Amino acid sequence: MKRITALLGLALLCAVGTAQAQNCTITLDGNDRMQFDKKSVSVSASCSEITVELNHSGALPVAAMGHNVVITETPDVNDVAQAGIAAGGPQYLPEGDARVIAATDMIGGGESTSITFPGSALTAGGDYTFFCSFPGHSGLMRGTVEVTD
Numbered sequence: 001m002k003r004i005t006a007l008l009g010l011a012l013l014c015a016v017g018t019a020q021a022q023n024c025t026i027t028l029d030g031n032d033r034m035q036f037d038k039k040s041v042s043v044s045a046s047c048s049e050i051t052v053e054l055n056h057s058g059a060l061p062v063a064a065m066g067h068n069v070v071i072t073e074t075p076d077v078n079d080v081a082q083a084g085i086a087a088g089g090p091q092y093l094p095e096g097d098a099r100v101i102a103a104t105d106m107i108g109g110g111e112s113t114s115i116t117f118p119g120s121a122l123t124a125g126g127d128y129t130f131f132c133s134f135p136g137h138s139g140l141m142r143g144t145v146e147v148t149d
């Protein structure tokens with residue numbers, strides 16, 4: 001009986017392990033010191049939908065300390081950030097730009113926002129970066145998007 005219970009426990013642990021292996025949510029917090037709370041996030045390309053949740057835990061308004069989360073391939077970050085500045089506020093994002101894989105709305109202190117995009121937009125093992133496209137923020141506010149199967 002003990003042995004059966006142990007086996008059941010092991011099976012349960014394996015099931016939990018499998019569920020955790022597929023990560024379909026990216027959660028980030030931005031603050032008034034122009035920082036995200038993470039330098040890297042991990043998601044699974046096999047997710048039918050990936051959710052990006054952004055919270056701004058600061059108090060400054062969007063015009064002074066706006067934050068969004070933009071995901072592009074890493075070599076595109078600086079060009080897209082520049083195109084975003086050229087596009088102007090409040091979103092600071094080039095419209096209809098194929099290099100932008102996903103982007104949340106730009107928000108200010110005390111606000112939160114989220115978006116979803118298909119996991120098929122990412123390739124496992126690819127080189128992706130998340131960043132904030134508010135003018136002057138992408139240098140500090142960026143991190144790695146690690147993509148698994």
Ligand code: CO
Pocket residue numbers: 030034065066067068132133134137141
């Ligand atoms: Co920002």
